[in-house]
Amino acid sequence: MKTGAEKMPVTEMKNVGKARAEALGRLGVTEIGDLIRLYPRAYENRGDIKLLSEAENGEKQALCLVIATQPKRALIRRGMSLLKFRAYDESGTAEITYFNQDYLADKFRLGDVYRFYGKVERKRMPSGKDVFSLSSPIAEWVRSVPEELPPLVPVYPLTSGLTQNLVTKLVSEALLYLPKDPNSDTLPEEIRRKNELPSRNFALKNIHAPLCMRDLAAAKKRLIFEEFFLFSLGISFSGKKLSRAKGAKRCLINDISPLTELLPYSLTGAQSRAIAEIRRDMEKEEPMSRLLVGDVGCGKTVCAAAAMLMAVQSGMQAALMAPTEILANQHYGDLEPLFSKLGIKVALLTGSTAAAEKRKIYAALSESDPEKRIDIVIGTHALISEGVVFSELGLVVTDEQHRFGVKQRSALGDKGKNVHMLVMSATPIPRSLAMTLYGDLDLSVIDEMPPGRQRVDTFVVNESYRDRLCGFIEKLTGEGGQVYVVCPAVEEKEEEDEDVGIPMEDIGIGTLFDPYFDEKKSTPPLKSAVKYAEELGLRFPDLKVAFVHGKMKAAEKDAVMRSFSAGEIDILVSTTVIEVGVNVPNACLMIVENAERFGLSQLHQLRGRVGRGKRKSYCVLVSDSEGERAGARLDTMKTMYDGFAIAEKDLAMRGPGDFIASASSSGIRQSGDLRFRLADMCTDGELFTAAMTDARSLLGSDPTLESHPELLSEITELFDLDGSY
Numbered sequence: 127m128k129t130g131a132e133k134m135p136v137t138e139m140k141n142v143g144k145a146r147a148e149a150l151g152r153l154g155v156t157e158i159g160d161l162i163r164l165y166p167r168a169y170e171n172r173g174d175i176k177l178l179s180e181a182e183n184g185e186k187q188a189l190c191l192v193i194a195t196q197p198k199r200a201l202i203r204r205g206m207s208l209l210k211f212r213a214y215d216e217s218g219t220a221e222i223t224y225f226n227q228d229y230l231a232d233k234f235r236l237g238d239v240y241r242f243y244g245k246v247e248r249k250r251m252p253s254g255k256d257v258f259s260l261s262s263p264i265a266e267w268v269r270s271v272p273e274e275l276p277p278l279v280p281v282y283p284l285t286s287g288l289t290q291n292l293v294t295k296l297v298s299e300a301l302l303y304l305p306k307d308p309n310s311d312t313l314p315e316e317i318r319r320k321n322e323l324p325s326r327n328f329a330l331k332n333i334h335a336p337l338c339m340r341d342l343a344a345a346k347k348r349l350i351f352e353e354f355f356l357f358s359l360g361i362s363f364s365g366k367k368l369s370r371a372k373g374a375k376r377c378l379i380n381d382i383s384p385l386t387e388l389l390p391y392s393l394t395g396a397q398s399r400a401i402a403e404i405r406r407d408m409e410k411e412e413p414m415s416r417l418l419v420g421d422v423g424c425g426k427t428v429c430a431a432a433a434m435l436m437a438v439q440s441g442m443q444a445a446l447m448a449p450t451e452i453l454a455n456q457h458y459g460d461l462e463p464l465f466s467k468l469g470i471k472v473a474l475l476t477g478s479t480a481a482a483e484k485r486k487i488y489a490a491l492s493e494s495d496p497e498k499r500i501d502i503v504i505g506t507h508a509l510i511s512e513g514v515v516f517s518e519l520g521l522v523v524t525d526e527q528h529r530f531g532v533k534q535r536s537a538l539g540d541k542g543k544n545v546h547m548l549v550m551s552a553t554p555i556p557r558s559l560a561m562t563l564y565g566d567l568d569l570s571v572i573d574e575m576p577p578g579r580q581r582v583d584t585f586v587v588n589e590s591y592r593d594r595l596c597g598f599i600e601k602l603t604g605e606g607g608q609v610y611v612v613c614p615a616v617e618e619k620e621e622e623d624e625d626v627g628i629p630m631e632d633i634g635i636g637t638l639f640d641p642y643f644d645e646k647k648s649t650p651p652l653k654s655a656v657k658y659a660e661e662l663g664l665r666f667p668d669l670k671v672a673f674v675h676g677k678m679k680a681a682e683k684d685a686v687m688r689s690f691s692a693g694e695i696d697i698l699v700s701t702t703v704i705e706v707g708v709n710v711p712n713a714c715l716m717i718v719e720n721a722e723r724f725g726l727s728q729l730h731q732l733r734g735r736v737g738r739g740k741r742k743s744y745c746v747l748v749s750d751s752e753g754e755r756a757g758a759r760l761d762t763m764k765t766m767y768d769g770f771a772i773a774e775k776d777l778a779m780r781g782p783g784d785f786i787a788s789a790s791s792s793g794i795r796q797s798g799d800l801r802f803r804l805a806d807m808c809t810d811g812e813l814f815t816a817a818m819t820d821a822r823s824l825l826g827s828d829p830t831l832e833s834h835p836e837l838l839s840e841i842t843e844l845f846d847l848d849g850s851y
């Protein structure tokens with residue numbers, strides 16, 4: 127939470143004028159508090175000073191060197207000058223050069239000691255002697271001992287108009303606005319003590335300018351805990367609020383047989399149970415808020431259809447919101463033919479609905495004459511746009527709910543009065559976890575699959591199978607089938623950010639050793655969707671290969687998905703954005719690259735994209751990871767096909783944090799209502815559990831947060847007013 131001074135605009139600071147404020151704005155920083163929360167993305171480990179003789183060629187290193195020669199200027203070509211001098215330590219001498227920085231000539235004086243930080247080039251001469259050179263290293267004057275300089279130097283995200291030095295300076299200035307009282311804190315003292323968390327002031331200061339790895343780790347731990355804690359508190363709290371209202375319209379006519387008679391199959395026992403639970407809710411004058419959870423393909427849509435039928439029979443309108451156009455289209459295509467047979471009017475409203483058509487739908491939704499009005503509208507978040515006004519909205523269904531923010535969901539609900547809400551989740555979340563994540567939503571579980579589902583044969587292979595895999599692609603596409611290939615990364619660059627220093631992700635929390643030096647990560651190279659699509663295109667010149675990833679515009683993504691759906695694309699390479707719930711029955715092979723990167727539940731979701739039609743389907747998990755645990759984890763996919771069991775296993779193996787992260791294919795980190803700056807569900811599972819437990823027990827003793835006004839205002843800000851958290 128921002129305290130008083132932290133809410134002041136950055137322009138209040140003496141070094142921030144209009145231009146800088148604008149540049150900061152591009153980083154999302156408008157208030158002083160935002161600057162305090164502009165966490166470094168990495169740290170340069172300048173405190174780890176090496177001798178020249180220990181320096182590795184091409185590595186960024188900190189060195190402590192004495193200036194040995196007077197810097198000499200040379201003009202190498204027009205507009206390009208070179209400053210050159212030598213510096214030494216006990217193990218060797220290095221040649222140091224700077225381009226176009228003549229002003230440095232007077233800075234380096236003979237005999238002075240500097241801490242240099244930069245990439246060291248080390249060349250072996252024929253004589254056997256090593257020659258060292260550094261090009262434009264960062265240089266800090268050592269007044270007495272090198273330890274006086276900060277050992278860990280933050281690296282901030284930048285934008286044009288800002289430099290590292292400037293941001294560092296502004297942040298340290300912003301830190302002066304922290305509350306003077308060192309004990310002021312947002313987290314209750316008891317919770318801090320129990321979890322061994324430092325104070326808020328300590329954490330915010332040390333995340334930027336730590337004196338040692340241990341302080342940094344403690345700071346990070348505190349800030350992560352805080353993110354999880356507020357998240358849990360907010361979720362649980364808003365869940366409570368949701369179910370308190372009364373005055374919903376009761377659905378007393380709720381015979382769904384007209385619908386079920388139209389279906390070419392009969393409902394499974396689990397579907398009937400879920401529908402009965404929904405019916406019981408909708409008969410009450412307390413609005414329903416129910417979460418419907420079930421494995422991929424278990425048939426949740428028809429349960430939603432049943433609920434919508436009940437609402438319409440009772441004189442209400444119903445809305446079904448899907449996270450993507452392609453899903454909305456799919457639902458419309460499935461449901462409209464059924465409902466129209468029952469004389470129920472259904473409309474589709476998405477971003478691509480033509481303006482004239484939109485106006486017609488708007489008019490028919492607000493029509494008070496039940497004969498003329500649209501009964502059911504299916505769409506995307508276009509449903510929450512201002513023009514949409516219902517005359518009698520009684521039920522809101524959101525599909526694949528994790529894609530929507532709390533704000534979006536309630537925005538649609540707010541278009542009616544005390545509407546019934548049904549939330550469907552694609553992920554088979556274990557009950558215990560669902561209760562935590564979704565606060566006080568009631569839960570219906572579909573734990574049974576429709577009969578006759580084919581099993582998707584699953585294989586775990588390594589790189590040596592590449593040729594055989596290509597042969598398999600050839601065979602299946604030759605028979606007219608389609609293939610998904612999923613990769614974890616988008617562009618090469620994303621994973622190659624090593625030069626910046628120690629990435630924030632690598633800073634351990636609460637660990638007493640420095641994790642960075644303990645263990646070098648040895649993950650196999652990541653396949654990037656874009657590059658991989660290119661490779662496959664070359665390898666299969668006769669096949670149509672396309673890619674889709676999260677950084678593409680929604681319309682572009684939809685266009686690609688649509689043409690895959692239409693069978694115009696043979697191989698679709700994608701990141702996990704391939705839409706949850708998308709149904710392309712002709713797809714029969716799912717290849718997951720770097721499979722060790724995915725959670726089991728996520729792999730299960732991905733596998734659920736195939737085996738939806740008549741074609742015999744396969745899932746191939748490609749992994750070169752040598753870790754034994756990764757291997758064992760992937761192997762469970764070969765024998766486990768029940769989403770709930772997989773979820774339990776995932777939970778047991780990696781803790782809830784990890785599970786939640788992978789459960790939502792888009793990743794909670796990016797989803798609308800939850801953005802963690804530091805917390806990572808994948809690695810901080812234990813902390814998440816702790817924060818969750820504490821948040822719930824706090825709410826248990828203070829359900830309205832009466833005695834914690836600061837927490838109340840904080841979650842109000844994060845969850846309601848500002849849906850961007």
Ligand code: ADP
Pocket residue numbers: 391392393394397420421422423424425426427428576577707
């Ligand atoms: P999900 O729960 O993943 O949203 P869907 O509702 O899309 O699953 O259903 C998947 C498929 O299963 C659809 O093609 C649907 O028609 C079919 N289906 C649903 N219920 C049954 C059932 N009881 N028997 C047979 N097929 C069913």
Ligand code: MG
Pocket residue numbers: 426427525707
């Ligand atoms: Mg679905």
